[in-house]
Amino acid sequence: MKEATNDVYRALLEQFHGQLLLPDDPQYETARRIWNGMVARRPALIARCADVADIQASVRAASAANVPTAVRCGGHSLAGFSTCDGGMVIDLSNMRQVAVDRDARRCRFAGGSLLATVDAATQQHGLAFPAGVVSHTGASGLVLGGGFGWLTRLHGLSSDNVEGFTLVTADGSLIRANSKENDDLFWALRGGGGNFGVVTEFDVRLHPVTSALLLEAVCTGDDISDLVRRWRDFMPDSPDNLRWSLSLRLAPDAANVPIELRGRPAVTQAAVWVGDLKQGEDCLDHLVSLCNPVVIARKNISFLTLQTMADQEFPHGRRYYTKSGYCKTLDNDTIDIMVQSLFNIPSPMTQIELAYLGGAAARVDAADTAFGDRSSPFVINLLGNWSEEFEDAENVSWVRSLFQSLRHSMTPGVYINFMSGDEDDRVLEAYRERWERLVTVKSHYDPDNFFRLNQNIPPQTK
Ligand SMILES: Cc1cc2nc3c(=O)[nH]c(=O)nc-3n(C[C@H](O)[C@H](O)[C@H](O)COP(=O)(O)OP(=O)(O)OC[C@H]3O[C@@H](n4cnc5c(N)ncnc54)[C@H](O)[C@@H]3O)c2cc1C
Secondary structure (H helix, E strand, C coil), X not given: CHHHHHHHHHHHHCCCCCEEECCCCCCHHHHHCCCCCCCCCCCCEEEECCCHHHHHHHHHHHHHHCCCEEXXXXXXXXXXXXXXXXXXXXXXXXXXXXXXXXXCCEEEEECCCEHHHHHHHHHCCCEECCCCCCCCCEHHHHHHHCCCCCCHHHHCCCHHHEXXXXXXXXXXXXXXXXXXXXXXXXXXXXXXXXXXXXXXXXXXXXXXXXXXXXXXXXXXCCHHHHHHHHHHXXXXXXXXXXXXXXXXXXXXXXXXXXXXXXXXXXXXXXXXXXCCHHHHHHHHHHHHHHCCCCEEEEEEEEHHHXXXXXXXXXXXXXXXXXXXXXXXXXXXXXXXXXXXXXXXXXXXXXXXXXXXXXXXXXXXXXCCCCCCCCCCCEEEEEEEEECCHHHHHHHXXXXXXXXXXXXXXXXXXXXXXXXCCCCHHHHHHHHHHHHHHHHHHHHHHCCCCCCCCCCCCCCCCC
C-alpha cells in the first residue's frame, strides 16, 4: 500500500495546486483528525485540493494505483468515513466558495463548505438554505445524505432544495447532474451519500428567513414522560412553521438550571417558530401550557444565532457513538424505556434526541429521491458523547443496549447520516425499495467501487 500511495504522490507532485501532506509534514497531525475522536486513523497521504483540477488529478491517480480513498468536507461523518488508514484523503477544506444570486433565491457552494460558510453568505441577502443545526458540520456530507434541521418542516430536506450537482466521477470526468442532465444520478445524489463521485459544487434554492422565535425549557421528574407523550400527540397536527425537538438526558450543568436538579434525568427542549410572529407567540404559549418547566427561556433570535446555538455542545475531538431509527408513532412503552434508561446513562453529555419530521419533507414522494421513505416522522437518535478513551466500552454498550430494546418499535429504515461505523448491515435497510435503482446508477458511474468509504452501495459485479 505504501508503494501505491507513493505512486499517487509522485503522480500528483508536478501538477497539484493545493497541498500534499505526508505523515512527516508538520500539518499532518492536525489534518488527519476528524470530528469524532473515536476515529484515529492515519492516511498515507492527504491531498488538500485547491480546485477542481486537483480533485480530478487525485481521483485519477488514486484510481490508477488502486489506493483506498476517503473524501472529506467537514469531517463530521459519525461513522468516520472521511478518513482511512494507509490510503489517501481528498480534503476539500480549502474549497469553500459560496456565490449567492439574491434575485433568483439560489446559491452555489463548493464541495468543502461548512454550514457556517453557507449561512454567512446567504444571510447577507436575508436568505437561508435549509440544513442542519450545528454550524461546523460539512454541507456536502449532510446534503448528500438528506439533511434536516430547523427549516425542514417548512422548506423540506436539504437535498429536496438542490437544483443541481457538479461532480468528479470515478474516471476523473467533471459532469453535471440535474433534472435535465444525468437525471438518474441527480435522483441518486439526493440521499445516496458519497457513493457516486466528489461533488465540487451544489446549486441550491434559498428561502427568505432572517430570524426565529425560540423557546427553550427543561422538565424533570414525572414531567419527563408526560411531556414526551404530549409532544408525541401534538406534533402530527402542528403547523409546518414549528420545529419542536426534545433531548432526554441529564440536566446540564448550566447557570440557568437550579443546582439541585443538575445531573438528574431531564428533558431539554427547543421549539423554533419561523413565520408570523403573533401566530408563533400563540403557539409557544400553548407549548408552555403542555409542560411544567423548571427552566424556561423565550426570545426572538437571528437565524445565525439559531444556527450556531448548539455548536458548543458537540466539540471536535470528543468521543461519539450513535444509533438511530424512525418510528411511525411512539407508544407509551417506548417512551418509558427511554426515560428509564436515563437512570443508568454513563455520560452527562449523552442524549436521546427526539425529532419530528413531517411537514414539507413528508410531502415529497418516497420514489422521488434516493433519500426515500418519509412516512415515519419520529426520529430517535441515541447520541453517546463522552471524553475519555477508558470510558468507551461503557458508553458504546449503553447505546447498543438501549437501541436493542427500542428496535422492535422502530420501522425499517435509517437516516444514513446518523449511522455509526459498525452498521454496514443497515445500508440496505436505509434504501430498501430504492436499492436496485441505486445499484444501477452506482454500476454506471463507479463500476469499480472507487468511492467505497461511505454507506456503501456496491456496484453489480462485472
Ligand atoms: C455535530 C453534528 C451535528 C449534526 N447535525 C445534523 C443535523 O442537524 N442534520 C442532519 O441531517 N445531520 C446532522 N449531522 C449528521 C451529518 O449530516 C453527517 O455527519 C454528515 O456526513 C456530515 O457531513 P460532513 O461533510 O461534515 O462529513 P464528512 O465526514 O466530510 O463526509 C461524510 C461523507 O460524505 C462524503 N463526502 C463529503 N464531502 C463530499 C463531497 N464533496 N462529494 C462527495 N462525497 C462527499 C464522505 O466521503 C463521507 O462518506 C450532524 C453531525 C454532527 C457530527
